[in-house]
Amino acid sequence: MTNHLIVRGAPQEYICHEGAWATLPTHLTRRKIKKLLILHGNDSWEAAKPYFPDLKNFEITFEYYGGICTDTRVQELLTLFQEIDAEAILAVGGGKISDLAKQTAHQLRCPVLILPTLASTCAAYTPLSVMYFEDGSMDRFDIFPQANALVLIEPAVILSSPRKLLIAGIADTLAKWYEGDAIIRQLDSLPVEVQVAYFAAKNCRDNLLTFSNDALKAMETKQINEAFLTVIETNILLAGMVGGFGDEYGRTAGAHSIHDAITMIPESHHQLHGYKVAYGIFVQLVIEGNLTEIEQLLPFYHELGLPTCLADMNMSFSEEDFQRVAKRATIPEESIHLLAQEISPDVVVQAMKQLEELMKDTTH
Structure with a gap:
């Protein structure tokens, strides 16, 4: 163990209350973000849709995360992000989606915003990603020097989770x-x-x-x-x-x-x-x-x-x-x-x- 600690105490902003997701457009505007890559799952997205706010004033690209959090998938998302000229990544889902978004955002040096649909890990909060091999076994975890830009927790979404x-x-x-x-x-x-x-x-x-x-x-x-x-x-x-x-x-x-x-x-x-x-x-x-x-x-x-x-x-x-x-x-x-x-x-x-x-x- 080392005597030198690095505190990574919290996301830049964290909000948990009913109606939190509805404030997303305001937070995007405050951050001057207009172009978003939104990563989502399948089941989690179905649960999220009734609560997901209208982003008609923003340029958004939806992308299914692929069910994995691997270096190969990160490379694919790096290419997509650059192709659409996005400014930030929004993760809507569970831990693997959050970890995939954080790893990709770190390599792009762009903000990552997280709307968790589950309370099954602290992935939405922490500036690290657990990475896996293609066969599903764990590879490593990477710790990042930047905090997650925004975490919005909508309790009603998590209430309906498994x-x-x-x-x-x-x-x-x-x-x-x-x-x-x-x-x-x-x-x-x-x-x-x-x-x-x-x-x-x-x-x-x-x-x-x-x-x-x-x-x-x-x-x-x-x-x-x-x-x-x-x-x-x-x-x-x-x-x-x-x-x-x-x-x-x-x-x-x-x-x-x-x-x-x-x-x-x-x-x-x-x-x-x-x-x-x-x-x-x-x-x-x-x-x-x-x-x-x-x-x-x-x-x-x-x-x-x-x-x-x-x-x-x-x-x-x-x-x-x-x-x-x-x-x-x-x-x-x-x-x-x-x-x-x-x-x-x-x-x-x-x-x-x-x-x-x-x-x-x-x-x-």
Whole structure:
């Protein structure tokens, strides 16, 4: 770990309230943006259209993002952007669309504006992109020196998103505490930036354990409540603040390294990012010897349907799979080495196997 922190605390502007998307034309005018490349998904765009504002006074080009976030797709978008002589990129959708837009905008040195349709990651908030290989396995994440220009959150859009995607976001955000705490508690003193990250990480855990069930009820009744607003802003804003202020002291540790490694297994690709991270939290806790925390989290996991073991993800590892995943999870650049424990492939294999045994005795 380095002693030199870079704070990337927030987008240039962030707004979350009902009717936020309707203010987009005003924000474009304020920024003197007239030509836009709009990246969107398929399902997410159908959900977004009823709330998407009229941009008749702007020159816009709509482009389906392609379902991937790869360097090849970025190159295609660079060409398109230059062909249409656009001035900014607007991402409407989930995490991969946001990451694709941010990476493309970084290379173009243009503003990126994000209208998230999900609260499944903090991608809309953070100035980084997770990049993937063509086969769907994770390649790397790139951190950018410029903040996202604008984030507009329309709660009504997220209210109608799939329930499982909010749950995935809850799991991904829960990891902010377990990964951040594992790193930060090793420090002898906490710089002010890290204090902010630690505060945000703890509030991620506290908010989610307190409000998640009521937030999910809001999705069932299609009625926005305070719990729902708290959870979506926890998943996006608070989660983004952890890494934004803590830098490598608050970004990822063991849980995400396990996630990254599992993406090598093709059978994992049908699992949402947050669900794999949820499993990774438990593997990390086994590595740390913190079985008490697993026991305390189990009711919450069961209520939300989060995976506690491989079987919960409809996966079964051969010995070769265990070894491949453990080897990938412990490559030198992975954040699992930020844990206090001595990490090796064998440590990870034993933790995954121990978790399987522990969960055999648990009622699902």
